Amino acid sequence: MTALISCRPIGCDEIILRTEELCDVLEDCVQGGASVSFMLPLAHVTASDFWHNVAQSVAREERVVLIAENDQQRIVGTVQIILDQPENQPHRADVAKLLVHQSARRQGIARQLMTQLDTVARENGKDLLVLDTATGSEAELFYLRCGWMRVGEIPRYALNPDGTVTGTTIFYKSL
Secondary structure, rough: OOOOEEEEEEEEEHHHHHHHHHHHHHHHHHHHOOOOOOOOOOOHHHHHHHHHHHHHHOOOOOOEEEEEEEEEOOOOEEEEEEEEOHHHOOOOEEEEEEEEHHHHOOOOOHHHHHHHHHHHHHHHHOOOEEEEEOOOOOHHHHHHHEEEEEEEEEEEEOOOOOOOOOEEEEEEEEO
C-alpha cells in the first residue's frame, strides 16, 4: 500500500525550522535498531546537533536532504544525497540516512524517497550512486528489491545501536 506522501527537497532554513520533526524520525529509527551511525541511548542534543550540521552542509551545497511528509505535513521520512565528491568523481554521489519513522513503514515511503532521490541525482549530473547498509538488515533486502547492485560485504564494520557488531553491505546503482 502506498501512502499519500509528498516527497521534496528542503533547504538549510527549513531543516533548522523543522529540526524537532527530523530528530523524531532519527531517534525513532535508532530506537528501532537502525544502524545509522548512532548508539543507544541517543541523546536529543546529539540528534539535534546532527541535523544542524546537515543543514550547514546543505547550505554549502554539499548535499541535498529530501523529506517525506504525510497528509498532515508531518515529516515521516528522509534521505540524503551527498553531492560533494572528489575532483575525479564528479559523476558519483553517496546516499545516506534513509530513515522512515516506524509508524509510517510498509507504506511505500522509502521507495518514494529513493525514486525522488534518483531524480535529484540526475538533475545534479550524477549517474552513479553508492551506499552501504547493515548486512542482514531489512534495508539490505529493500535495496535489492529496488534494483541496487550488491558489491560485497565488509564484516565487523560498525556497531548496531545496542552495541552488537554488524557487517556492512556495499551497493551501487547506475542511473
